[in-house]
Amino acid sequence: MTIPFPELAAIRLGTGLSPRLAPPPDPAAVLADAAAAAARPPHVTTADAQTAHREFSRLSRARNEAAKAAGDGKVPEAEAQAFKDYRKSLFQVSEGFLTLRLAQCAAAPVGFGERLVQFWADHFTVRPSGPGLHPMAVAFVEEAIRPNITGRFGDMLKAAATHPAMLSFLDQNRSIGPRSPAAVRSRQPLGLNENLAREILELHSVGVGADYTQEDVRSLAKLLTGLNYEPGEERRFFPARVEPGPDVVLGRSYGGTRPPQLDHILEALDDLAIRPETARHLASKIATHFVSDTPEPGLVDALAAEWTAGGGDLSRVYAVLIDHPALARQFREKIRQPFDFIAAALRALDADPARLAGLGPKARRRVFLGPLDRMGQPWLAASGPDGWPEAAGAWIRPQLLAERIDWVMNIPQQLTEPLPDPRTFLQAALGDTAGAGLVQAVPRAESIREGVGLVLASAEFNRR
Amino acid sequence: MNRRGFLRGALIGCSAAAMPWLTPVSLAAVPGEGRLVVIVLRGAMDGLDVVQPWGDPALRSLRATLSAGPEGGAHDLDGFFALHPALGDLMPLWRAGELSFAHAVSTPYRNKRSHFDGQDLLEAGLPGDGPVPGAQDGWLNRLLQVVPGTTAGTAWSVGNQQMLVLNGEAPVSSWSPEADLAVSPQARMLLERIYEDDPLFAGAAAGAVAADDLDGGEGERGAAALAAYAAARLNEEARIASFSINGWDSHGQQQQVIGTALKQLGAAILALREGLGRNWDRTVVMAVTEFGRTVRQNGNAGTDHGTGGAMLMAGGGVRGGRVFGDWPGLGEGQLYQDRDLMPTGDVRSYPAWAMAGLFGLDRGTLERVVFPGLDLGRDPGILA
Incomplete structure (x- = not known):
C-alpha cells in the first residue's frame, strides 16, 4: 500500500485524520504547524503557578495554626474549607489542562506541534509532588517545553533543568553543597542530592549508554548546587548554597569562580546539548517515538548527523524526519499512546x-x-x-x-x-x-x- | 455469543509469538501444587531501613535519624536486625516462621545506578554489570519454558504495569482487577474479525475475553487488590503470579516515602495469605528491588541510589524467622565504593532455589536456562 504524503504525515506525525481539516499538503505545512504550536501563549505561566504555590502553602499553614490555636487539635470549619476549596481549584488547573491539550490536538491544523509538546514533555517528565505544584507542572509544559520545541535543544534543556517543576520533582531543591557557606552555617546536616544530576546525564542528554561515571554524576550534582526553587523567592540561584571549587563533568571544568554564577551551570548544559552522545541518544529517541520501536539505522544516523550539523537545531532535525522514506516503510509500527x-x-x-x-x-x-x-x-x-x-x-x-x-x-x-x-x-x-x-x-x-x-x-x- | 471462537482465533495472553491454537486450557495439566509470587519493588527499596542492622556498631554514625532500630520503633528480629515499624503487621508471620529476608544481596548491575537499567537487569535475570541490549525475556517466562505442563493460565501478570520478568516466548495471562470488558456478543465477534491479522491485538483481545470471565475485586485499587486478584488465580490453575509496587525512591523525607510503600507491601502480603487460604502453605512470595540505597543518609533525611539491598520472602512454603545472607559490615573499608552496602549474595539465587524446590528444577537448568551464568552456590535452605 502506497500512502500519499498528506495522509502519511497526518497519521504518523500529526494527531490523525479529520473529517474537516485537510491533511498537510507538504513538509512545510507540517513544520508550520510546529511553529504555530510553539508560539501559542501559555495556559498557565510559571509566575502564576508560583503565586498559587505560595497561596497554597499559606492556607496550609493557616489551617495548622488555627488547629493549634483551637486547643483541641481540630481545624476550625472556615480554615478547613478555605484550604479544601483552594486545593480543589489547583487540581482543576491540571485536569482542565488535559481537556485543553486534547482539544488543541483535535483542532490543530496538523497536530505535529502538539505531538512535539507531548514528546518533549515526556522526555523531560515531571510529576507534581503535591497539590501546590499542580499548576507548576502545567507551567512547565507551557513555558519550559512549548516555546522551545522548534528551537535549539540546548535552550529546552536549560529551561527544563532549571524550572521549578523539575527542581522539585528531581529533588534539586533539597541539594546544598556540603561545604557551602549555607551548609557550614547550618546546624542541620545538609548535603548533595544527586537525583537531578543523574537524570540529566542518564535521561535528558547523553543517555545511559554514554561513557560517564558515578564521578561525573557527583561532579554535576556539585555544579548544580545553588540551583533551587523557593516558593517565596523570584530567583532560582542561591550563591551561598554552592559547593566551592570547579567541577569536572565529562572532561570539562566548570565554575569555581567567586562569587559563583548560574551561567556556569547553563554553560555545562549547553555543552551537554550538542555532545555527539546526546545527538545519538535523542536521534534514536525521536525515531523510536515517531517511526518505529526498531527504527531503521539509516534514519537514526540521518537525524543524529543533522543534530550535530545544526548544533541541536530541532527544526532541522524534524525536516529530516518528515522527509525520510522510513516514515512510509515502517508505517503503523507504532502504537498511539x-x-x-x-x-x-x-x-x-x-x-x-x-x-x-x-x-x-x-x-x-x-x-x-x-x-x-x-x-x-x-x-x-x-x-x-x-x-x-x-x-x-x-x-x-x-x-x-x-x-x-x-x-x-x-x-x-x-x-x-x-x-x-x-x-x-x-x-x-x-x-x-x-x-x-x-x-x-x-x-x-x-x-x-x-x-x-x-x-x-x-x-x-x-x-x- | 461465541467466546470459544474468539479464543480459538487467537492466543490467550499477550505473548504474540507463541502458538495459541496449541494451548490447552485444562485444569489437569498444572505443574504441581507449589506457587511462586514475585513482587517487583520499583524505585529501589532501602534494604537498610526495612531490615535495619541495628546490631552493627557503624550504623548510628552513618544514619543520624533513619533506621534507628528498636529505639525508633522497629521490631527486633534476632538481636541484630530489626524490622521497619511500617511492616509491623507482618510480625505474626515472622513469629510463625512464614517470613524471612535476605540481606546484602544485589543483581550483577554495578555503578551507573539507573532505576530503569537496574530493573531491566533484575527482571531479565541475566549476567553482566549492565543491561543486555535486545534482551526481551524475563526469568519467570524462562521458568515457564522449562516446567512441563504449563499453559497460558499458569502465569499471571497482574495490574496495569508491564512485567518484563514474565515477558517471553511462553504465553502468559495478563489482567488488572480494575479492567472490564462489557461489549455485546456481536461486537465481540466483530472485534475478533478485525484483529485477525494483527497478532498483538488478537492476543491481547483474546486475553481480555478470557480474563474478563474470571474477574473479581472490580473497582479496587492498590497493591492489596492486585494481591487478592493474584490469589484468586493461584487458587485456580495459576502457579505463578507477578505484580509491581512502586514508590520506593526515597531521596528525601524517607520516613514518609518508605512508610507508604511498606504499608502497600505489608497489605499485599496479608491479602495473599488471606486469599490463598490453605494454598498459602505451598506458596513462596518474593519481593525484590533493583538495588539498595546509600548507607549514609543524605542532607534531606533520605538516601540516594546504592548497590546492595534486601529482599523479602513470605509464605507457608518458606523457612521463616531468619535473615539469610552474609553480613558484610558497615565499618571502615567494608562498604562498596565507600558509599553502598557491599553485596555478598546474588539476588537471583533466592528465586532460583525457590524454583528448585517448588518446581523440581535441577541445578543445570537453573544455571544455564533460567538464570544463565548464575552460580547457585550452596543451598541456603530458604524453603520449609
Missing part, C-alpha cells in the same frame, strides 16, 4: 472544542482522566522520570486494550451528537488505510455506536 489515542479519536469524531471545554470536573474524570489512568497513562503521573514506554507491547495488553474498547464503545456518544454513520466515519478516521477485515466488519455492527466503536478499536486506528 492513550493520550494520543483519545486525541486522535476526538479529532476523527470532530468533537466540538467548546463542548470539551465545558465539561465539569466529574465529567472530565469519567471521560478522560479515569480512562487514561486505566489505559496505563495517568495524566501527569508517569511512574518515573524516564516517562512513558515506547514498546508496542507495553500498551496493547489485555487489561489495557479492554479499557480502550470500553472507551470507544461508551464515550464517543457522550461527546458527539449525533454519532456519524460508521461507514463515513471509517473513511474520515482512516482514509484508504483500513484493512479488508475492518471494511467488512464495520457495516455489520448492530448499532451506530458499535460501528463507530469498531473503527476506533481497530488495530489500524490504534497504530500509526
Whole structure:
C-alpha cells in the first residue's frame, strides 16, 4: 500500500485524520504547524503557578495554626474549607489542562506541534509532588517545553533543568553543597542530592549508554548546587548554597569562580546539548517515538548527523524526519499512546472544542482522566522520570486494550451528537488505510455506536 | 455469543509469538501444587531501613535519624536486625516462621545506578554489570519454558504495569482487577474479525475475553487488590503470579516515602495469605528491588541510589524467622565504593532455589536456562 504524503504525515506525525481539516499538503505545512504550536501563549505561566504555590502553602499553614490555636487539635470549619476549596481549584488547573491539550490536538491544523509538546514533555517528565505544584507542572509544559520545541535543544534543556517543576520533582531543591557557606552555617546536616544530576546525564542528554561515571554524576550534582526553587523567592540561584571549587563533568571544568554564577551551570548544559552522545541518544529517541520501536539505522544516523550539523537545531532535525522514506516503510509500527489515542479519536469524531471545554470536573474524570489512568497513562503521573514506554507491547495488553474498547464503545456518544454513520466515519478516521477485515466488519455492527466503536478499536486506528 | 471462537482465533495472553491454537486450557495439566509470587519493588527499596542492622556498631554514625532500630520503633528480629515499624503487621508471620529476608544481596548491575537499567537487569535475570541490549525475556517466562505442563493460565501478570520478568516466548495471562470488558456478543465477534491479522491485538483481545470471565475485586485499587486478584488465580490453575509496587525512591523525607510503600507491601502480603487460604502453605512470595540505597543518609533525611539491598520472602512454603545472607559490615573499608552496602549474595539465587524446590528444577537448568551464568552456590535452605 502506497500512502500519499498528506495522509502519511497526518497519521504518523500529526494527531490523525479529520473529517474537516485537510491533511498537510507538504513538509512545510507540517513544520508550520510546529511553529504555530510553539508560539501559542501559555495556559498557565510559571509566575502564576508560583503565586498559587505560595497561596497554597499559606492556607496550609493557616489551617495548622488555627488547629493549634483551637486547643483541641481540630481545624476550625472556615480554615478547613478555605484550604479544601483552594486545593480543589489547583487540581482543576491540571485536569482542565488535559481537556485543553486534547482539544488543541483535535483542532490543530496538523497536530505535529502538539505531538512535539507531548514528546518533549515526556522526555523531560515531571510529576507534581503535591497539590501546590499542580499548576507548576502545567507551567512547565507551557513555558519550559512549548516555546522551545522548534528551537535549539540546548535552550529546552536549560529551561527544563532549571524550572521549578523539575527542581522539585528531581529533588534539586533539597541539594546544598556540603561545604557551602549555607551548609557550614547550618546546624542541620545538609548535603548533595544527586537525583537531578543523574537524570540529566542518564535521561535528558547523553543517555545511559554514554561513557560517564558515578564521578561525573557527583561532579554535576556539585555544579548544580545553588540551583533551587523557593516558593517565596523570584530567583532560582542561591550563591551561598554552592559547593566551592570547579567541577569536572565529562572532561570539562566548570565554575569555581567567586562569587559563583548560574551561567556556569547553563554553560555545562549547553555543552551537554550538542555532545555527539546526546545527538545519538535523542536521534534514536525521536525515531523510536515517531517511526518505529526498531527504527531503521539509516534514519537514526540521518537525524543524529543533522543534530550535530545544526548544533541541536530541532527544526532541522524534524525536516529530516518528515522527509525520510522510513516514515512510509515502517508505517503503523507504532502504537498511539492513550493520550494520543483519545486525541486522535476526538479529532476523527470532530468533537466540538467548546463542548470539551465545558465539561465539569466529574465529567472530565469519567471521560478522560479515569480512562487514561486505566489505559496505563495517568495524566501527569508517569511512574518515573524516564516517562512513558515506547514498546508496542507495553500498551496493547489485555487489561489495557479492554479499557480502550470500553472507551470507544461508551464515550464517543457522550461527546458527539449525533454519532456519524460508521461507514463515513471509517473513511474520515482512516482514509484508504483500513484493512479488508475492518471494511467488512464495520457495516455489520448492530448499532451506530458499535460501528463507530469498531473503527476506533481497530488495530489500524490504534497504530500509526 | 461465541467466546470459544474468539479464543480459538487467537492466543490467550499477550505473548504474540507463541502458538495459541496449541494451548490447552485444562485444569489437569498444572505443574504441581507449589506457587511462586514475585513482587517487583520499583524505585529501589532501602534494604537498610526495612531490615535495619541495628546490631552493627557503624550504623548510628552513618544514619543520624533513619533506621534507628528498636529505639525508633522497629521490631527486633534476632538481636541484630530489626524490622521497619511500617511492616509491623507482618510480625505474626515472622513469629510463625512464614517470613524471612535476605540481606546484602544485589543483581550483577554495578555503578551507573539507573532505576530503569537496574530493573531491566533484575527482571531479565541475566549476567553482566549492565543491561543486555535486545534482551526481551524475563526469568519467570524462562521458568515457564522449562516446567512441563504449563499453559497460558499458569502465569499471571497482574495490574496495569508491564512485567518484563514474565515477558517471553511462553504465553502468559495478563489482567488488572480494575479492567472490564462489557461489549455485546456481536461486537465481540466483530472485534475478533478485525484483529485477525494483527497478532498483538488478537492476543491481547483474546486475553481480555478470557480474563474478563474470571474477574473479581472490580473497582479496587492498590497493591492489596492486585494481591487478592493474584490469589484468586493461584487458587485456580495459576502457579505463578507477578505484580509491581512502586514508590520506593526515597531521596528525601524517607520516613514518609518508605512508610507508604511498606504499608502497600505489608497489605499485599496479608491479602495473599488471606486469599490463598490453605494454598498459602505451598506458596513462596518474593519481593525484590533493583538495588539498595546509600548507607549514609543524605542532607534531606533520605538516601540516594546504592548497590546492595534486601529482599523479602513470605509464605507457608518458606523457612521463616531468619535473615539469610552474609553480613558484610558497615565499618571502615567494608562498604562498596565507600558509599553502598557491599553485596555478598546474588539476588537471583533466592528465586532460583525457590524454583528448585517448588518446581523440581535441577541445578543445570537453573544455571544455564533460567538464570544463565548464575552460580547457585550452596543451598541456603530458604524453603520449609
